[in-house]
Amino acid sequence: MQRIGVFVCHCGTNIAATVDVKRVVEAAAKEPGVVHAEDYQYMCSEAGQLKIREAIEQKHLTGIVVCSCSPRMHENTFRQAAKRAGINPYMVEIANIREHCSWIHKDIEEATEKAVILARAAIAKVMLNAPLTPGTSQVVKRALVIGGGIAGIQTALDIADAGYEVDIVEKTPSIGGRMSQLDKTFPTLDCSACILTPKMVEAAAHEKITIYTYSEVEKVSGFVGDFHVDIRKKARSVDMSKCTGCGVCQEKCPSRKTPNEFNRGLNTRSAIYTPFAQAIPNVPVIDREHCTKFKTGKCGVCAKVCQAGAIDYDQQDEIITVDYGAIVVATGFDTIKLDKYDEYAYNQSPDVITSLELERIMNAAGPTKGHLERMSDHKPPKSMVFIQCVGSRCADKRGKSYCSKICCMYTAKHAMLIRDKYPDVDVTVFYIDVRTPGKNFDEFYRRAVEEYGVHYIKGQVGKVAPQGDKLLVQAADLLDNKQIRMETDMVVLATAIEPNPDVRKIATMLTASIDTNNFLTESHAKLRPVESPTAGIFLSGVCQGPKDIPETVAQAGAAAVKVVGLLAKDHLVTNPCTAKADPIFCNGCSTCEKVCPYGAISYEDQLVNDHGIRETRRVAVVNSALCQGCGACTVACPSGAMDLQGFSNRQILAEVDAICR
Amino acid sequence: MQGLIERAKELLADGTVAQVLGWRKGDMGYDPEPAYFKSEEELKDFVYDAFCGANLSKYMIEAAKLEGKTLVFLKPCDTYSFNQLIKEHRVDRDKTYIIGVGCQGTLKPEKIREAGIKGIETVTIDGDTLKFDTIYGAKEMPFADALLERCKVCKGKKHMVYDELIGAAEDEEAGPVGNRFEEVEKLEAMSPEERFAFWQEQLSKCIRCNACRNVCPACSCRKCVFDSNQYDTSQKANAATFEEQMFHIIRAFHVAGRCTDCGECSRVCPQGIPLHLLNRKFIKDIDSFYGEYQAGADTDSRGPLTNFTFEDVEPSIVQTRGGGH
Numbered sequence: 007m008q009r010i011g012v013f014v015c016h017c018g019t020n021i022a023a024t025v026d027v028k029r030v031v032e033a034a035a036k037e038p039g040v041v042h043a044e045d046y047q048y049m050c051s052e053a054g055q056l057k058i059r060e061a062i063e064q065k066h067l068t069g070i071v072v073c074s075c076s077p078r079m080h081e082n083t084f085r086q087a088a089k090r091a092g093i094n095p096y097m098v099e100i101a102n103i104r105e106h107c108s109w110i111h112k113d114i115e116e117a118t119e120k121a122v123i124l125a126r127a128a129i130a131k132v133m134l135n136a137p138l139t140p141g142t143s144q145v146v147k148r149a150l151v152i153g154g155g156i157a158g159i160q161t162a163l164d165i166a167d168a169g170y171e172v173d174i175v176e177k178t179p180s181i182g183g184r185m186s187q188l189d190k191t192f193p194t195l196d197c198s199a200c201i202l203t204p205k206m207v208e209a210a211a212h213e214k215i216t217i218y219t220y221s222e223v224e225k226v227s228g229f230v231g232d233f234h235v236d237i238r239k240k241a242r243s244v245d246m247s248k249c250t251g252c253g254v255c256q257e258k259c260p261s262r263k264t265p266n267e268f269n270r271g272l273n274t275r276s277a278i279y280t281p282f283a284q285a286i287p288n289v290p291v292i293d294r295e296h297c298t299k300f301k302t303g304k305c306g307v308c309a310k311v312c313q314a315g316a317i318d319y320d321q322q323d324e325i326i327t328v329d330y331g332a333i334v335v336a337t338g339f340d341t342i343k344l345d346k347y348d349e350y351a352y353n354q355s356p357d358v359i360t361s362l363e364l365e366r367i368m369n370a371a372g373p374t375k376g377h378l379e380r381m382s383d384h385k386p387p388k389s390m391v392f393i394q395c396v397g398s399r400c401a402d403k404r405g406k407s408y409c410s411k412i413c414c415m416y417t418a419k420h421a422m423l424i425r426d427k428y429p430d431v432d433v434t435v436f437y438i439d440v441r442t443p444g445k446n447f448d449e450f451y452r453r454a455v456e457e458y459g460v461h462y463i464k465g466q467v468g469k470v471a472p473q474g475d476k477l478l479v480q481a482a483d484l485l486d487n488k489q490i491r492m493e494t495d496m497v498v499l500a501t502a503i504e505p506n507p508d509v510r511k512i513a514t515m516l517t518a519s520i521d522t523n524n525f526l527t528e529s530h531a532k533l534r535p536v537e538s539p540t541a542g543i544f545l546s547g548v549c550q551g552p553k554d555i556p557e558t559v560a561q562a563g564a565a566a567v568k569v570v571g572l573l574a575k576d577h578l579v580t581n582p583c584t585a586k587a588d589p590i591f592c593n594g595c596s597t598c599e600k601v602c603p604y605g606a607i608s609y610e611d612q613l614v615n616d617h618g619i620r621e622t623r624r625v626a627v628v629n630s631a632l633c634q635g636c637g638a639c640t641v642a643c644p645s646g647a648m649d650l651q652g653f654s655n656r657q658i659l660a661e662v663d664a665i666c667r
Numbered sequence: 668m669q670g671l672i673e674r675a676k677e678l679l680a681d682g683t684v685a686q687v688l689g690w691r692k693g694d695m696g697y698d699p700e701p702a703y704f705k706s707e708e709e710l711k712d713f714v715y716d717a718f719c720g721a722n723l724s725k726y727m728i729e730a731a732k733l734e735g736k737t738l739v740f741l742k743p744c745d746t747y748s749f750n751q752l753i754k755e756h757r758v759d760r761d762k763t764y765i766i767g768v769g770c771q772g773t774l775k776p777e778k779i780r781e782a783g784i785k786g787i788e789t790v791t792i793d794g795d796t797l798k799f800d801t802i803y804g805a806k807e808m809p810f811a812d813a814l815l816e817r818c819k820v821c822k823g824k825k826h827m828v829y830d831e832l833i834g835a836a837e838d839e840e841a842g843p844v845g846n847r848f849e850e851v852e853k854l855e856a857m858s859p860e861e862r863f864a865f866w867q868e869q870l871s872k873c874i875r876c877n878a879c880r881n882v883c884p885a886c887s888c889r890k891c892v893f894d895s896n897q898y899d900t901s902q903k904a905n906a907a908t909f910e911e912q913m914f915h916i917i918r919a920f921h922v923a924g925r926c927t928d929c930g931e932c933s934r935v936c937p938q939g940i941p942l943h944l945l946n947r948k949f950i951k952d953i954d955s956f957y958g959e960y961q962a963g964a965d966t967d968s969r970g971p972l973t974n975f976t977f978e979d980v981e982p983s984i985v986q987t988r989g990g991g992h
Contacts, residue, residue: 590890593755594756595756597755600970642972644921645890
């Protein structure tokens with residue numbers, strides 16, 4: 007027979023102000039099996055834990071219920087307290103009477119009644135608890151970083167500097183990411199490439215870092231500490247060991263009509279190409295979709311001109327399988343598509359561009375060699391309009407509900423740079439709000455307004471219409487309460503950013519959760535911001551939420567520390583709350599295997615003794631190292647053969663019964 | 668029918684199969700029963716006519732444990748159940764020899780009794796007319812009036828799995844007949860109160876004989892959760908409203924996505940409860956949320972409720988499309 011102790015926490019006034027804790031104690035004490043019940047100011051304190059310990063020892067308790075905050079906060083505290091007092095830590099149940107009760111109720115009567123019911127459910131559950139013992143699993147001392155932008159590079163460098171092997175998988179032909187496309191960076195206006203390329207070089211040269219460019223993660227299996235990842239190394243058609251990076255092939259390639267992705271399609275590139283001059287590795291790839299040799303079989307110019315004999319048209323995709331202890335997602339972002347924003351005439355006029363396109367135009371290596379000019383007639387503009395929040399903070403479903411966070415600052419940067427370099431260009435910025443929280447950010451924006459004479463107008467633009475060689479902009483000035491119609495030469499759209507579309511596929515492979523905007527979800531918004539709820543998966547950069555470069559780099563370092571903390575462990579303690587199949591009840595129907603997101607279920611023929619009937623049956627077997635205890639199998643199992651230890655069907659039904667009593 | 672018997676004899680004689688699973692004459696002309704035949708002698712009691720409604724697929728679970736191969740006769744819609752059982756690893760295809768038999772629809776004896784025809788000895792189908800030899804002489808009635816409800820909306824006359832076909836319909840490729848969701852749509856059109864009253868009335872007739880569960884090819888669990896003492900569910904079976912509010916609803920949930928709509932549950936219910944409507948509601952909803960799916964049409968696809976695709980509807984969509992109630 008179980009001997010249960012119930013401990014009700016006041017949590018200062020967090021609980022006690024709304025829940026009559028004394029009444030909870032009284033009610034709990036009357037429950038069958040409860041031999042001890044008391045309340046205390048702070049159960050999680052040393053003194054509170056001591057009370058639990060004393061009660062366990064003096065009253066020979068077999069299980070305890072702590073009515074307190076969410077188990078996410080102090081479950082481990084109380085489990086350890088129970089363990090020190092000599093009972094199995096899994097004989098502890100938490101009744102969450104704070105987040106689930108006192109914080110969401112105002113009426114003391116109602117809240118107290120609910121707290122009593124929650125306590126009753128936890129008591130009913132703990133009566134059926136069984137001691138559980140965690141196992142251990144190994145840790146592969148190697149990390150994978152998915153994405154080779156600044157987030158991925160910084161994470162990899164920090165992990166590698168701590169002494170662990172780390173691989174970067176980057177889908178494009180070079181590492182560098184979005185930051186390599188930027189011209190200058192706010193608020194210091196240093197050249198983006200000048201601060202990024204040293205990091206790229208450092209990563210490439212680091213003895214602990216292996217970079218797989220033009221590669222993608224194909225399949226992920228395993229679990230924290232022991233992931234198995236298939237990486238597809240796409241055929242580059244160039245032998246990396248032979249290529250000297252001389253660039254002759256790119257100069258001679260006759261197929262030059264492919265939109266240049268790096269320059270956001272503002273100009274074209276050859277079919278064999280390196281995305282940009284400082285690319286790492288400095289080895290081109292052949293874009294087989296656009297290469298004449300691959301399309302028609304007739305060409306082969308690059309192979310003829312290559313002194314090193316590095317061109318290999320027969321190269322095949324290669325899949326390598328590598329084991330990792332931890333995986334960092336650093337897949338970054340792209341700007342949203344503007345198809346739904348016809349009013350800005352983006353698809354109608356080449357002189358309406360996105361901010362990222364302007365970065366390329368401003369860049370010395372860009373399509374205009376850094377000269378500010380209109381893409382339609384290559385004339386320098388005399389007037390420019392910047393429109394903020396295009397697709398950000400959007401109330402309707404066309405855009406994103408969130409603030410893209412970086413646009414206010416880069417727009418101020420663009421405006422300032424243009425006014426600095428081309429003082430004759432009149433620059434107007436339409437904004438909803440100007441948001442500049444960040445070190446030296448507001449000063450930066452004020453300089454744009456006060457020193458550089460950029461016109462900031464609070465109001466959204468309703469329409470941009472091409473008119474002759476001009477663009478007609480209709481807008482509202484909300485502060486002056488008047489309509490504005492103005493002509494301009496160029497319009498720049500501060501386009502919302504969104505996670506890279508590939509992230510859904512990657513998140514599915516990793517079983518990492520994702521929010522409605524495709525941002526990867528962190529384990530705790532405040533306290534575990536760089537960890538995915540899936541153990542062993544970490545988040546770095548914009549894949550988790552909009553952020554600028556300094557924030558990205560800081561978060562990249564934080565993710566690296568978490569990875570290092572994991573890789574430094576000799577072994578991991580596994581969660582004993584795993585699924586288990588009862589061979590007597592199992593039909594071997596394979597339903598559980600289909601719904602298991604972790605591939606933890608397999609089948610074997612077992613000799614089963616079913617009340618004297620001995621027969622060989624196909625039954626489900628759970629690999630407890632792979633099982634994460636999600637319980638999907640237990641609900642899918644038609645016969646109830648599958649059960650989750652620590653959250654058994656009996657326990658859950660007992661809780662429901664206790665609530666409905 | 669004679670063709671089936673002859674072929675069964677051959678297969679028994681040449682050792683291809685060790686036993687035959689078919690239908691045997693019952694006490695009355697209208698109640699043939701599933702039976703094993705192990706010899707030519709036993710096969711003289713074999714029968715196959717429009718009264719042979721019983722779906723033999725589920726018997727193949729136990730047949731898989733017998734020595735040697737079993738010959739089984741499956742009507743077109745029975746083959747869906749058999750396929751579903753292959754998918755669930757409950758039958759052994761390698762130990763099964765399937766003869767697909769033609770079917771023009773199976774009969775509901777109550778309808779024939781209502782038409783005043785008694786003492787039936789044999790039945791034959793002649794176009795749209797049913798002709799009976801009875802102890803009171805020859806009788807006849809319109810075929811359509813005697814059909815089981817399930818056969819009025821036939822899935823099609825094509826066999827999904829077989830080793831050979833005997834007497835299959837010429838219009839085998841013809842698709843389904845009738846709208847099988849017509850009755851479900853009527854229920855959906857009711858107000859929640861009316862619908863509750865409808866099911867309350869129907870399900871309160873249940874005597875918990877378990878015939879529906881025992882005949883259902885999807886209810887193939889070694890031990891039913893309702894009989895298990897493992898989860899304290901058996902005690903809940905004593906609840907006053909168990910049949911009305913729990914048993915049939917839970918059973919429909921358990922077979923959702925796996926039910927082939929064979930209609931055996933309603934056929935065998937001694938109380939005449941239209942149990943298949945619960946399953947059809949699930950099938951209709953699954954079709955509308957996840958795309959058309961016919962359980963048992965194949966042996967390797969993933970059922971919609973045990974699969975995940977990026978195109979799956981969000982729960983909010985299920986709500987707005989009326990799946991939330």
